[in-house]
Amino acid sequence: MSAASAAGSAQRTVRRLITYLLLFALVVIAAIGLSGLLERLLVAGTTLATGDIAGLARSLAFALIGGPLAAVLWWVVWRRLGDETERASVGWGLYMTGVYVLSLILATTNLLSTLTTLIGGRSLQWRPSLATGLVWAAVWVWHRWMWRHPRKRPLDLTDVPTVLGSYIGLVMGVSGAITALSILLDAALRGAMAAGMVGKSWWISALQSLVWAVGGGLVWWWHWKHDGGRLLRTDLASVVLMLVGVLGAGVLTLGGAGVTVFTLLRLAFDRTEPTEQLLEPLATAVAAAAVGSLVWAYHRALARGSSEGVRQGSRLITSGVALVAAASGVGVIVNAVLAMAATPFVGSGIRTLLLGGISSLLVGGPVWWVAWKPLRRTPAATPGAAGDSGRWQNARRVYLVVVFGLSAVVAVVTLLVIGYRVFEFFLGDLSGGSVVERIRAPLGLLVATGLVAGYHFAVWRDERAAGAAAGPARKRTIGHVVLVTGTDPAPLHRVIEDVTGAGVTVWRRADVGALPVPVAVPGTGTVPGAGAGADAGQLAGRLAAELEGVTGARVLVTVSPDGRIDVIPLLG
Numbered sequence: 001m002s003a004a005s006a007a008g009s010a011q012r013t014v015r016r017l018i019t020y021l022l023l024f025a026l027v028v029i030a031a032i033g034l035s036g037l038l039e040r041l042l043v044a045g046t047t048l049a050t051g052d053i054a055g056l057a058r059s060l061a062f063a064l065i066g067g068p069l070a071a072v073l074w075w076v077v078w079r080r081l082g083d084e085t086e087r088a089s090v091g092w093g094l095y096m097t098g099v100y101v102l103s104l105i106l107a108t109t110n111l112l113s114t115l116t117t118l119i120g121g122r123s124l125q126w127r128p129s130l131a132t133g134l135v136w137a138a139v140w141v142w143h144r145w146m147w148r149h150p151r152k153r154p155l156d157l158t159d160v161p162t163v164l165g166s167y168i169g170l171v172m173g174v175s176g177a178i179t180a181l182s183i184l185l186d187a188a189l190r191g192a193m194a195a196g197m198v199g200k201s202w203w204i205s206a207l208q209s210l211v212w213a214v215g216g217g218l219v220w221w222w223h224w225k226h227d228g229g230r231l232l233r234t235d236l237a238s239v240v241l242m243l244v245g246v247l248g249a250g251v252l253t254l255g256g257a258g259v260t261v262f263t264l265l266r267l268a269f270d271r272t273e274p275t276e277q278l279l280e281p282l283a284t285a286v287a288a289a290a291v292g293s294l295v296w297a298y299h300r301a302l303a304r305g306s307s308e309g310v311r312q313g314s315r316l317i318t319s320g321v322a323l324v325a326a327a328s329g330v331g332v333i334v335n336a337v338l339a340m341a342a343t344p345f346v347g348s349g350i351r352t353l354l355l356g357g358i359s360s361l362l363v364g365g366p367v368w369w370v371a372w373k374p375l376r377r378t379p380a381a382t383p384g385a386a387g388d389s390g391r392w393q394n395a396r397r398v399y400l401v402v403v404f405g406l407s408a409v410v411a412v413v414t415l416l417v418i419g420y421r422v423f424e425f426f427l428g429d430l431s432g433g434s435v436v437e438r439i440r441a442p443l444g445l446l447v448a449t450g451l452v453a454g455y456h457f458a459v460w461r462d463e464r465a466a467g468a469a470a471g472p473a474r475k476r477t478i479g480h481v482v483l484v485t486g487t488d489p490a491p492l493h494r495v496i497e498d499v500t501g502a503g504v505t506v507w508r509r510a511d512v513g514a515l516p517v518p519v520a521v522p523g524t525g526t527v528p529g530a531g532a533g534a535d536a537g538q539l540a541g542r543l544a545a546e547l548e549g550v551t552g553a554r555v556l557v558t559v560s561p562d563g564r565i566d567v568i569p570l571l572g
Helices: 003-044 053-080 090-120 126-147 160-193 202-226 235-269 275-279 282-304 308-342 348-372 387-426 435-470 490-500 532-547
Strands: 478-485 503-508 552-559 565-570
Touching: 003 053, 003 090, 003 126, 090 126, 090 160, 090 202, 160 202, 160 235, 160 282, 235 275, 235 282, 235 308, 235 348, 275 282, 282 308, 308 348, 308 387, 308 435, 387 435, 478 490, 490 503, 490 532, 490 552, 532 552, 532 565
Parallel strands: 478 503, 478 552
Antiparallel strands: 552 565
């Protein structure tokens, strides 16, 4: 590409980005102005000026100036979109995604807020949210039409609105369902204890939360089923599925289950507070665990039906979430045991702490065991394995290294804290209690992270050793190789290591500039200037053949500009 062409391409890219950024800003400004005017019309009827002159002036300026400017700029952009290069630009895709997602969120939240306000019985509070919701709903419909247009829709980031719309609706629906279910359960629990304790308007709050659950569910269904979000297999769809559907739902489920078990344990063994106070978090915890488990199970089933990478990635995420819960439980249990050892009288606070650790361990431990399967022997990782198998092996090794590394960092930090506390005590500061009292919390964390780091390091080391044993044995026939080349040395470096097992020192030729790419011809000759894609594999293959049978303490390998390879054993 010439310098003029490159400059022209850069100018077009910058022009598109500025144009779409300006269009985005103008659309937002116009929508804000129109929603402000519509709000005043709904509240005051035909009398727009109701005392807030500044607010009215702002709405008029935004609507009557920003609106026409947005319309003119949109018309210019829309006419250019007949060109496929314009439709394929990243700027058009980003603009459509940004406005689509923003308008979807604002329209949905404001319209649902209108319904919940009407259910609550307040007279005028629903009108501002209705005005904003209607305007942004119109913006959403407009941009959805452009996004689905057969001739002018964006060609880049086409799946992003579907994926984000699906999970925006899912989050709204799950939040509303948890709130509604927790209100019902709380009313049932309080009604079981005393009929008079149930408020008369609890059903209003439950109905309002149900509106959010149904509204979010409709948004999710529209994008997930109607728009085909469940059929997408792009990288973005897979990542969001694992982050929201597996990680987010897993944290929600385990958190709710942990609080539920903790509350039940306190009811059985630590009734030092009134029953009503003990039961206060139970309804929300049960609702979170119930709804979260449904979402978690659904998305784990989707992950199992996807590619090997998504399937194993969801398994690693599940085991990681459960591992954090179980390790936290171990640390809290150690903390409580040390407190019991240091205190002759076990108070309610220590008992509560112990029950909290036990509940976290009871919830996280079994889930980690089922997800990780520590007793099942993992097949040895094959060096250089390709496809899904290789990606899964790499992901598992990365997971082991990340868990070990993070655990080691936390262990080092807690060890420093313990040292600080011990030195503080022996240097005469007695305000913090005994040594055990000072160090029991960080020591519990140190024990938990030490166990996690030690276990995962041992697994990583064993799998690495098994992978090395499973890989092809390399005969070390050469002590060291000096490679002299003017081309990219990385492929040749790998070939030398694989064939000989020797260390490699690379020297770059000073007599080579932009080399033509040599391509091997059957026999001994080469044809220069054939293209970079053909050279790398063929040159490496010829080098491997040249090294077969060569022995020596040191060997010089030279690659000439014309592609000739010389392998020279050296004395000494």
